[in-house]
Amino acid sequence: MTELRKLGVQITSQPDGFVIDGRKSWRQPTEPLASHGDHRIGMMMAIAALRLAAPAELESAEAVNISYPTFFEDLARLSQGGVKMTTVLIKGLGLIGSSLALSIKQAHPTVHIIGIDRDDVSLSYARQQGMIDASGTDLAAVASDADVIILAGPVDVIVADLHRLAMMPLKAGVLVTDVGSTKQVVMHAALAIQQHGVTFIGGHPMAGSHKSGVTAGRANLFENAFYLLVPGRTNQAAVQRLQALLQATHVKWLTVTAIQHDRIVGQLSHLPHIVAAALVDQTQVALADSALGLRLAAGGFKSITRIASSDPTMWAAILMTNAELITNQLQDYIDQLLRIKTAIRVHDQATLYEFFATAKVTRDHLGPEQLGGLPNFYDLFLNVPDRVGALADVTQRLAQAQLSLVNIHILEIREEIDGVLQLTFSDLKTRTQASSLLADAGYQIVRRN
Structure with a gap:
């Protein structure tokens, strides 16, 4: 009865059954339909959903496999x-x-x-x-x-x-x-x-x-x-x-x-892809005569340039379809680099400090709470030793406690030195539970964002 009512069906319980009032059209459900683990309910709702104007999700649909x-x-x-x-x-x-x-x-x-x-x-x-x-x-x-x-x-x-x-x-x-x-x-x-x-x-x-x-x-x-x-x-x-x-x-x-859309995505996605690709290309040329070259690239360089591995055909097409806006954003970025270049050349330490300090404050406070109530994410940073199975141990502990991760990121990894593991959760409660769980297991919590 509960599931049929999600479709707007008028259904009345009787001592020996129930009465369903027929209708020509049903309401699109605002929440998933459910089988409640019962194969008969699952099949009934799957057939009922065929009458809807758009598809509807059926939870625990695998229950039909029973029969x-x-x-x-x-x-x-x-x-x-x-x-x-x-x-x-x-x-x-x-x-x-x-x-x-x-x-x-x-x-x-x-x-x-x-x-x-x-x-x-x-x-x-x-x-x-x-x-x-x-x-x-x-x-x-x-x-x-x-x-x-x-x-x-x-x-x-x-x-x-x-x-x-x-x-x-x-x-x-x-x-x-x-x-x-x-x-x-x-x-x-x-x-x-x-x-x-x-x-x-x-x-x-x-x-x-x-x-x-x-x-x-x-x-x-x-x-x-x-x-x-x-x-x-x-x-x-x-x-x-x-x-x-x-x-x-x-x-x-x-x-x-x-x-x-184009303004936000241009600044947060398109421009960073240009910057990442340019840094990789410039580094390849700059270190072309070095026997070690890019072999020494570690956490920082790899993190900032990861998106340079994206599909070149797709990104060439993207830039062509948002050319004017990206050109303006790229010029603003170039102007910022030229300002820092001048500060380095004239040894203007105050300007350089302000440059890095402003960026640090902004980056440290990145979060949906600054964006008008968008859905939030909660980060947990912990030290992980450089040994086989360390990452698996963390994720297995979270899985056994049924704590769901949104994202996982390894930072500052070098041989024989502890790395920093960034774990991202969708809510504060899960992050808090994970922090206690991992701290009790002997992991050092670096910080929480």
């Missing part, structure tokens, strides 16, 4: 025979596209996912791993079958795809979204399909990896990351529909304008 291990596969086949089933088209099966596919499948096993990619090997891998149910290389051949279209290629390709979609017959009620890291140019291109009554929501999951490609995809890539949405004039129901489809990503949703 019907192939239930979801059979349900998918029956859905293709006439019962409504959501079809999601993902164009671009790189890191982001493949990870979205995995997270959708995790929460919505009956959703039919079509993957499009120019690389046949990527398509084959995605099908073998169960990321997608069908594949293709031509957007025009499958776009009309989709209830939801996710454009997950480089920004310039997304723009071209939006113009192509505007010339295609699409399914009534289709929802189109993207994952591009610049938004003004994408939202402008989306006008072409919006003029035909197609719903478009700009999207950008603020998560990634220095690894790329379909083999790097994982369902938990986005967990606790910010997912920026640029809905424009799109109604809230469409936004909720997209969020319901992607609820297994476990992201923190934020709504911004296209201008806000």
